[in-house]
Amino acid sequence: MSTETTAEAAMTAEGSAPTGAATPPPIRPALSPSRAADFKQCPLLYRFRVVDRIPTPPSPAAARGTLVHAVLERLFDLPAAERTPAAALELLGPQWDRLVAEEPALATMIEDDEHLTEESWYRQAGALLERWFTLEDPTRLEPAERELYVETEIDGLTLRGYVDRLDIAPTGAMRVVDYKTGRSPSEHFEGKALFQMKFYALVLWRTRGVLPRLLQLVYLGDGEIVRYSPDEADLRALERNVAALWAAIARAAETGDWRPRTSRLCDWCEFRPLCPAWGGTPPPLPADAGVRAVDPRATGVPARNED
Ligand code: SF4
Numbered sequence: 001m002s003t004e005t006t007a008e009a010a011m012t013a014e015g016s017a018p019t020g021a022a023t024p025p026p027i028r029p030a031l032s033p034s035r036a037a038d039f040k041q042c043p044l045l046y047r048f049r050v051v052d053r054i055p056t057p058p059s060p061a062a063a064r065g066t067l068v069h070a071v072l073e074r075l076f077d078l079p080a081a082e083r084t085p086a087a088a089l090e091l092l093g094p095q096w097d098r099l100v101a102e103e104p105a106l107a108t109m110i111e112d113d114e115h116l117t118e119e120s121w122y123r124q125a126g127a128l129l130e131r132w133f134t135l136e137d138p139t140r141l142e143p144a145e146r147e148l149y150v151e152t153e154i155d156g157l158t159l160r161g162y163v164d165r166l167d168i169a170p171t172g173a174m175r176v177v178d179y180k181t182g183r184s185p186s187e188h189f190e191g192k193a194l195f196q197m198k199f200y201a202l203v204l205w206r207t208r209g210v211l212p213r214l215l216q217l218v219y220l221g222d223g224e225i226v227r228y229s230p231d232e233a234d235l236r237a238l239e240r241n242v243a244a245l246w247a248a249i250a251r252a253a254e255t256g257d258w259r260p261r262t263s264r265l266c267d268w269c270e271f272r273p274l275c276p277a278w279g280g281t282p283p284p285l286p287a288d289a290g291v292r293a294v295d296p297r298a299t300g301v302p303a304r305n306e307d
Contacts, residue, residue, distance in 0.1 A: 044275060064121075145166040165177040176197060180218065184221070202239060
């Protein structure tokens with residue numbers, strides 16, 4: 001996949017920096033599985049998130065997911081025998097306090113929601129953690145990595161993301177694990193989650209030279225586990241898929257044509273009031289839209305938030 005054209009076009013779109021102006025940060029085209037999935041779903045959704053960066057208030061479901069992920073990560077700091085359901089529940093309070101300190105809007109989210117109290121909040125998160133213990137036994141697991149940032153460059157495009165957990169067997173076999181705090185999707189929507197996992201598998205394969213043996217999605221909402229064993233043909237197909245997707249993103253960045261693609265998922269889209277397909281009006285494109293579209297970090301967005 002060629003990204004030179006994209007970067008050049010983005011620079012051209014912005015124009016050259018005037019003499020004496022600070023040198024703009026170098027453009028490093030990059031894509032995460034979440035943003036790739038956004039573009040696949042709807043180019044305008046990608047624009048709202050990546051180019052316009054329209055802030056959205058934290059949702060209870062997303063914040064609960066962040067909290068549960070934080071507890072599942074920290075739990076493995078404890079000696080194996082102490083990784084009990086009670087220990088996980090004890091981590092909820094401190095981890096929530098830490099997250100609120102980082103993003104104070106999380107606290108007001110609970111206060112503003114008439115259906116939520118602090119007690120019900122911890123109860124819901126605790127139920128997800130307790131369900132996890134029925135699916136996996138952390139006393140018998142020693143993850144090689146947790147919340148692992150992975151990235152690789154393929155033909156000038158950086159693919160990157162965060163893997164929840166990576167298990168490596170004594171034989172070297174890798175298992176990539178992702179926790180989902182929602183329910184397992186119907187067959188119709190399962191492709192999105194598998195796309196994300198294959199994306200991680202491709203990055204790990206390229207960086208470590210080992211094809212992950214197993215991709216494992218753990219759905220805490222309903223206690224389902226989805227497992228998938230990728231092969232080389234799968235990951236090469238994914239690579240072609242990502243290249244085509246990136247070419248489409250580059251075209252949109254060059255032309256400014258971020259058209260909406262309506263689907264059943266519009267019912268859950270937080271940007272629907274701004275969407276012309278539903279009678280809304282998007283904001284004007286930012287002056288540096290071309291750069292933002294291909295490299296969110298060039299304008300200072302931390303990778304984790306962009307993921
Ligand atoms: S409402 Fe639908 S079409 Fe509009 S931006 Fe959201 S996902 Fe795209």
